[in-house]
Amino acid sequence: MIDTHCHLTAPQFDTDRDEVVKRAFDAGINKIVCVSDSLDDIGSCLRLAEEYAGIYATAGAHPHHAKKFDETADLEKIRKAAKNPKCRAIGEIGLDYHYMDSTKDVQKKMFRFQLELAKSLKLPAIVHCREAVEDIWSIVDEIDPGKMVLHCCTEEWEDVKKFIDRGYFLSFAGIVTYPKSDVVRDTVLNCPIDQLMFETDAPFLAPVPYRGKRNEPAYVIETAKAIADIKNMSFDELANKTTENALKFFGI
Known part of the structure; x- marks a missing residue:
């Protein structure tokens, strides 16, 4: 099983990162994608990926950092990092x-630059979308990066169906286990199984029964159990x- 999106370089893991990784591997999570959320984070993600055979990295900057983004120097930093064979998106x-x-406008500018880079490098794009689905679609529809996933999807099915129709992926996190997340569960139900992945987004959004605690990759099993129930599939079949979806998506 694969945790397709977590932030193992976050400071919440500074005191026990190796133990967290071991718990994940012991639980049957044999691959983890450690996602960069800032330019400063890219190097740490790559170092962790080089330390563990089962960990892979990404390179990119979260929209929170858009106002500081330098389209020349920072894009080159991402491009250079993406040459590392352990960088998969x-x-x-x-x-x-x-x-x-x-x-x-500043966010959209940075998103365009990075999406175009993903397309030019033929790497998947991991896309954060919060209260911005129409603007995300407008830019994606124009650029079409090829492989793309809407990570930690919380959108209504009707709003994301067009992404599925284009061949993109949806990834779901622990929110799917929360009592008031009927919208997310409906989107899971409608999402074709061959365009679905799951993640922890650790250290955030721990699934039930760990809600309110620090999340970690081993807990992705709880999200998988919930999705298997929603899809009326056995856990093994879903896993x-x-x-298979994640291996093909990330090329690992």
Whole structure:
């Protein structure tokens, strides 16, 4: 099984990172994608990926950092990191209209640059979308990066169906286990199994029964159990199919 999106370089793991990785591997999570969320984070993700055979990295800048983005120097830093064979995607990139740490125009500019880079490098794009699904679609529809996943999807099915129709992926996190997440469960139900992945987004969004605690890759099993129930599949069937999806998506 694969945790397709977590942030193992986050400071929440500074005191026990190796133990967290061991727990994941012991639980049957044999591959983990450690996602960069800032330019400063890229090197740490790559070092962790080089330390563990089962960990892979990404390179990209989260929309929270858009106002500081230098389209020349920073894109070159991402491009250079992407040459590392353990770097398997560009991300996480996208738009976040909830916190608005940068204006919409500034965020969209950075998203375009990074999405075009993913396309030119023929690497998958890991896309963060919060309260911005129409602007995400407008840019993606124009650029079409090829492989793309909407990570930690919380959108209504009707809003993301067009991404599925284009051949992109949806990834679901622990939110699917929360009592008030009927919208997410409906999207899971409608999402074709061969375009579905799951993740922890650790250290955030721990699934039930760990909700409120620090999340970690081993807990992705709880999210998988919930999705298997929603899809009326056996756990093993879901695990095998989504692992196959992730291996193909990331080329690992």
